[in-house]
Amino acid sequence: MLLLEAGEHLEKIGQAYGQLQEKFWEVGPACAEAFDKLPKELRKEFVSRLPFSRSNYSKWIAIGKAVDDLDDRMREIIPPKLSIAYEFVLLEKPERTRFLEERPIKAPPLRRADIIQWKRKNRGEPVANEASKSVEKRKTSAQADPAVPGRYYGALKPKRLLTSSETEALDKQLEEIAQTFDMEVAFPPIVPAKDTTAKVVTHMRRQINKLIRHTLKVRAEQNPGRKKSISALARELRILPEDDEERMRDSLDEVGLAHEFDRIRSEAHDLYPMEGPGYPAWLDAVDGISPPRAVREEEAEELRRQLARRPDALSRLTADDIRTRTADFR
Structure with a gap:
C-alpha cells in the first residue's frame, strides 16, 4: 500500500x-x-x-x-x-x-x-560585489594635486614602498585621525588594470553549460523514459549571464560534477589573466625604493607565525594569494 x-x-x-x-x-x-x-x-x-x-x-x-x-x-x-x-x-x-x-x-x-x-x-549585510571602503575611496577621490590645494589640510608623501602590513596600519591610523577631527581621508586614484573578469565568467558559463548538456544528453539516451524530465532539468540548470559562481557550482553539483568547477575556473583565469594589478599612483614615484630590510624581515616573520598558528591556512591560499603576501620581502 x-x-x-x-x-x-x-x-x-x-x-x-x-x-x-x-x-x-x-x-x-x-x-x-x-x-x-x-x-x-x-x-x-x-x-x-x-x-x-x-x-x-x-x-x-x-x-x-x-x-x-x-x-x-x-x-x-x-x-x-x-x-x-x-x-x-x-x-x-x-x-x-x-x-x-x-x-x-x-x-x-x-x-x-x-x-x-x-x-x-x-538586512544591513555587506553586498558581495561591493569593493572595500578604502578601495572605493581611492577610486572616487579626485586626482591628487602635487601642490596640495587649499581644500586639503595636508598630505603624506611616501619616500619608499610600503609593505602590505604597513599600508593596512597606515590606512587604519588615517581613518582614526579623520574621525577625531571630523575630516575625510582622500586617496590618489588607483591606476586601472585591464579587467578580464567578464571574459573569465563568459568562458566558465560556456564550458559549464556545454558539460551539463553533454552529461544530460547521455543520461537521456540511457533512460529514454525520462527524456522529458531530463530536458526540464537541462533548462533549469542552464547558466545565464547574470548567474554567479555559486549558481555555476550548484548546477554542476546537480549532475554530480561539482569537482569540475575548480578546473574550469582555473582554466578560465589562465586563458584571460589580469594584465597587472591596480596600484595607487604614488607607487610610480617610489618605484624601486624597497622597504628597509628590518621591516621586510619583521613582516616575513609575522607571516610565519600566522602559518604556524593555523597550519591549515596554507592549503586554502591560492598562488595569487601567496605571491601577494610575499611580494614585499622576496
Missing part, C-alpha cells in the same frame, strides 16, 4: 516537472505533500527515483510549503526557475511584501542576484 502511494506521488511530481514552464507552481506542493505523507523509511528510495537531486527536492519542499503565502503578483514576477523561486521563499513574509512594494512595475525579469542583493541591503 505504501509503495503504491509512493508511486502515485512520483507520478504526480513527474507529470508536473515534465511540464515545468506551465506547471511550475505544482511541483513544490506535490513534493511537500509526498514529504509529509510518506514514512521516513521510504524517503531514501523515493528520492532516488525523482527526476532531480536530493538537494533540489529540499528546495521544492520549501517552495511547496510557502506557495499558499505567495499572492498572484509574487508568482507573476518569479520566472519558472527553481533557484529564483527558492531564493524568494527564503525571505521572511514581511520581506517578501516589502520586496514587492519596492520593485518597479516595469522592472526587468527577476534574477536570483537581485533577491540576494536586496536581502543583504535590507
Whole structure:
C-alpha cells in the first residue's frame, strides 16, 4: 500500500516537472505533500527515483510549503526557475511584501542576484560585489594635486614602498585621525588594470553549460523514459549571464560534477589573466625604493607565525594569494 502511494506521488511530481514552464507552481506542493505523507523509511528510495537531486527536492519542499503565502503578483514576477523561486521563499513574509512594494512595475525579469542583493541591503549585510571602503575611496577621490590645494589640510608623501602590513596600519591610523577631527581621508586614484573578469565568467558559463548538456544528453539516451524530465532539468540548470559562481557550482553539483568547477575556473583565469594589478599612483614615484630590510624581515616573520598558528591556512591560499603576501620581502 505504501509503495503504491509512493508511486502515485512520483507520478504526480513527474507529470508536473515534465511540464515545468506551465506547471511550475505544482511541483513544490506535490513534493511537500509526498514529504509529509510518506514514512521516513521510504524517503531514501523515493528520492532516488525523482527526476532531480536530493538537494533540489529540499528546495521544492520549501517552495511547496510557502506557495499558499505567495499572492498572484509574487508568482507573476518569479520566472519558472527553481533557484529564483527558492531564493524568494527564503525571505521572511514581511520581506517578501516589502520586496514587492519596492520593485518597479516595469522592472526587468527577476534574477536570483537581485533577491540576494536586496536581502543583504535590507538586512544591513555587506553586498558581495561591493569593493572595500578604502578601495572605493581611492577610486572616487579626485586626482591628487602635487601642490596640495587649499581644500586639503595636508598630505603624506611616501619616500619608499610600503609593505602590505604597513599600508593596512597606515590606512587604519588615517581613518582614526579623520574621525577625531571630523575630516575625510582622500586617496590618489588607483591606476586601472585591464579587467578580464567578464571574459573569465563568459568562458566558465560556456564550458559549464556545454558539460551539463553533454552529461544530460547521455543520461537521456540511457533512460529514454525520462527524456522529458531530463530536458526540464537541462533548462533549469542552464547558466545565464547574470548567474554567479555559486549558481555555476550548484548546477554542476546537480549532475554530480561539482569537482569540475575548480578546473574550469582555473582554466578560465589562465586563458584571460589580469594584465597587472591596480596600484595607487604614488607607487610610480617610489618605484624601486624597497622597504628597509628590518621591516621586510619583521613582516616575513609575522607571516610565519600566522602559518604556524593555523597550519591549515596554507592549503586554502591560492598562488595569487601567496605571491601577494610575499611580494614585499622576496
